Amino acid sequence: MPDGHMSDTSRRRFLQVTGGAGVGLMVGFTWTGTSRRAQAAAATNAFVPNAFVKVAPDGTVTVLIKHLEMGQGVFTGLTAIVAEEMDADWAQMRAEHAPANAKLYNNTAFGPIQGTGGSTSTYNSWTQLRQAGATARALLVAAAAQTWGVPASDITVSKGVVSSGTHKAGFGELAAKAATLPVPADVPLKDPKNFTLVGTKLPRKDSAEKTTGKAIFAIDVVQPGMLVAVVQRPTRFGAKAQAIDAKAAKAVKGVVEVVEIPRGVAVLATSYWAAHQGREALKVTWDETNAEKRGTDAIIADYKALLPKPGQLVTKEGDVDAVKGAKTLKAEFTFPYLAHAPMEPLTCVVKLGKDGCEIWAGDQFQTIDQMNAAKTAGLKPEQVTIHTVYAGGSFGRRANVESDYIVEGVAIAKALSDAKVQGGKLAGRPVKLIWSREDDIRGGRYRPLYVHGMEAKLGADGSVLAWQHRIVGQSIMAGSPFDQPGKPDATSVEGAAEIPYTIPNRLVDLHTTTSPVPVLWWRSVGSTHTAFAVETFLDELAAEAKQDPVAFRRKLMEKHPRHLAVLNLAVEKAEWTKPLPKGWARGVAVAESFRSVVAHVAEVSQDDKGRIKVERVVCAVDCGIAVTPDVVKAQMEGGIGYGLGAIMYGAITMKDGVVDQSNFDTYRCLRIDEMPKVEVHIVPSANPPTGVGEPGVPPLGPAVANAIAALTGKRIRDLPFAGSVSV
Known part of the structure; x- marks a missing residue:
């Protein structure tokens, strides 16, 4: 998915495409007009202060979730935001999917469309839902003040109970009165230091339905x-x-x-x-x-033929060609097509x-x-x-x-x-x-196949003097409303165009290829391949410079304190310098995607038959305020498992244009006994929430690859690992 950064050009183009559809950008969220809200309340026998909150006469509060709940926890996290500002009791909260209505429920990170993706659900809903909850609370307090004849300032709300002296009432008792009152403007929001629900462990709102079979798919x-x-x-x-x-x-x-x-x-x-x-x-x-009649090997060969040729300019800092007399290192990487393979086809x-x-x-x-x-x-x-x-x-x-x-x-x-x-x-x-799973794996949409060419120049002191990164692959955005004609596809180069390392001379360019093979964003999109190339090549440079890979990164990260803090937390919790058992080694990687920064330290082992196993992954994540820490941890754990299966086994290959794989027997996923021990550490933050659904994936592959290199001396440059090492 696009990560929410839509340029003015692409917004205009999208509006041109959808202009006749009656879809408008929603700049507010409340339903203005007392009569409209009163009519809605009468029709549903509920208090409906805005498009996101419904309070029933029995006191239950339902949050209308504009994003799809697909296992990532939005029913819990977004409901918690509203409950926090309402001072509701968690037990009285409910969640349901909002109607398809972009005028009310657009994703503010995407523009005038309703949709889920790019790890934007909490990011784009944070302020919006805080305002919705605070407005609902203010109306309930105003209803209580009028009913009891007391100043609103004398009223408190705690766990869904509105109180003033001897007066007490639940939300449901005040709903009818509240529905008749005018909506207040600029309702103050809570100081985060006073949060009682956000940032705490909360039972998920979708678990009961899913475990009892009541959930409807x-x-x-x-x-x-x-x-x-x-x-x-x-x-x-x-x-x-x-x-x-x-x-x-x-x-x-x-x-x-x-x-x-x-x-x-x-x-x-x-x-x-x-x-x-x-x-x-x-x-x-x-x-x-x-039709596409090439096989995988032929496509890769065509891509590699482009590596010696300059591509479309993406990033240029300094002059890489002007650096002379330095030691030059080169590397080529190949990344296969990947299927999404969700459990529900x-x-x-x-x-x-x-x-x-x-x-x-x-x-x-x-x-x-x-x-x-x-x-x-x-x-x-x-x-x-x-x-x-x-x-x-x-x-x-x-x-x-x-x-x-x-x-x-x-x-x-x-x-x-x-x-x-x-x-x-x-x-x-x-x-x-x-669609059967075979339908989707054989004939669905895939993370594009990519080839990367890397070149760097090292000074005598081990400093990185120049860095060149060339990428070859299909465009996901081409022909879509998010396309920016004439500009490089951001999803092909994100994670490479900008890196958290200060290098005086840097060049990144792109060759965009075409094929009938349909491609699509895949969990963490461009960073699925760019982070691997950047972080493993950086480790090669550290080894060539005879420097510890953590110390090597720290020096280059001095101007990126957020990334440095995440790296430091991960290596501290992993006890980076502590000796490991014989036949074990560690690797590290850092990546930013969807506004969050994640670092992984992976520990791998090799048995007497040469088989590699990932034993432990220590994760540190800076995702702003962790609205629901358990969900953040679950998403990091899920991303690690999903990413590990992909780097070890994932590959869609073709022979004469026909896909070889069909189901989980041939498109291998991670098995339960292969899941490593995972520890997740969240960086404390007072900043607004950023993404968590995808950022756990990118640094996993390079951290494991770097650990394998430290253990065996073998650098993995072609994915999946199963083609290079015994797993």
Whole structure:
């Protein structure tokens, strides 16, 4: 996902793209007008002081969460922000997904769209939800003051109870009165030193539903008359259906219809198994004129052929070519395509009528999905209603500007309304589209394949005099609303364009390649590869300079105190200088992504058969105020596990343009017995929160690679590790 830094140019371009969609940038959040709030309260029998808070007569407070809960903990963290400012009791708090409405629920880091990603959920909601909670509290206090005839200054609120002398009332008792009062302006917010919930351990708000099976995911949604659909897509990216033989597919018991859609051929049935069996019987001839037919080795060779040539300038400081007489070190790195592989594959339910469309999905990009669904259905975006439900992971997969699985679902539903399809008698039947894991791994979207070329020059004293970094790979942003034509794709170079090391002469450039292989942001996006190249190459320089890698970094980080503090905390907690058992070694890496800084110290071992195991990872993170420390720790732990699986085993490879992998048997993920012991240490901070969902991933790979190099002397430059060392 983009990390929230959208330039004025890209904002204007996005508005040009979406200008007719009736989507506006929301600059405020409260519902102005007493009558409107009173009407809303009457309709729901609740106090609705703004777009984010509802207080029911029984005193429960529901926070409408504008971001998708996909396991990262936003139902807990964002609810805690509101509860803190309301002085509510945690037990009375509830959370639910907000409607798809960019005018009320836009992501302020992205602009005029509602969406989740780039580790922006808490970052962009912090002030907004504090104001929402404080406003709700002020209205409840004002209602109590009028009811009891006491000054508002004499009223206190604690754990959901409003008090003044002998007067006491719960939020629910005051809700009706509060709903009639004018909204106050500029309500003061709490001093962080007075926080009682933020920064503490809180039970998650989604755990009970998920552990009892009550949580609703898209695959759980059932509609009357619903058909289940699967899609046959081409085995080579860029191919199109040329001829379809559906006779055998339609003969499968339970199969209702077979329809062609722009991205393939859909089989509809009364059950998933029937649809799957029907697809197995389907015969499709593909036009592969514009398809990708290269294998992985050929793509890498093409990329490496570009490394000797200057690319598009990204960063230039000083003059790297002017440095003479220094020792030169060079390195090349290759990073494969990576699948997202969320535990819950892609699913959506679509109910299409003449005047509107309803969609149920673990929706990560509501506004963009509304627009793409509307265009596909021939409707206006406001005629598309999205019901956001839980998602079982995403790692960026559910947020793509083409809305691939949403558009497929709508396209299938629309095809059923064609009079040529059974005389139109299937029109209006709800459709549940299900992607299998094989569908997504073989034909989904991937973290791009990249090749890096590094060159540095060292002085006689070991100082880094020059640094050159060349990157080759596909653009994620190209053709999207976030694209900035003529400028380097920020997602290709983030983590390389700016580094926390002071080097007098530095050059970074980029070759952007093209291919029909669809690419997408993957958990921590550009830093998934740039941090590895930067941090492992830096270790090589430290070794060449015969300096300790921590001391080497400290000297270069003197002008970056935030990074230095995180590094120091990690090495302190890891006891960097303490001797390790025989056959063990440590490695360190630091990376900034999504406004947070993370350092990892990894400890690895090697057994008598030469097999490498990651034993321990000590993590230090500066993410501003840790709203829910348990969630921060869980996200660091999850990022370490996810990143470790990727660097050890993760790779999407192709032979003649056809993907080799299909499921977890061939696209290997980390197994439970391979998970290292993890310790997470959070840097105390009074700064606003920054990202935590993704920043734990980037420094993991290089920390482990540096530890392996310290243990074995082998530098790993081609990922995954399984191709270089025994694991």
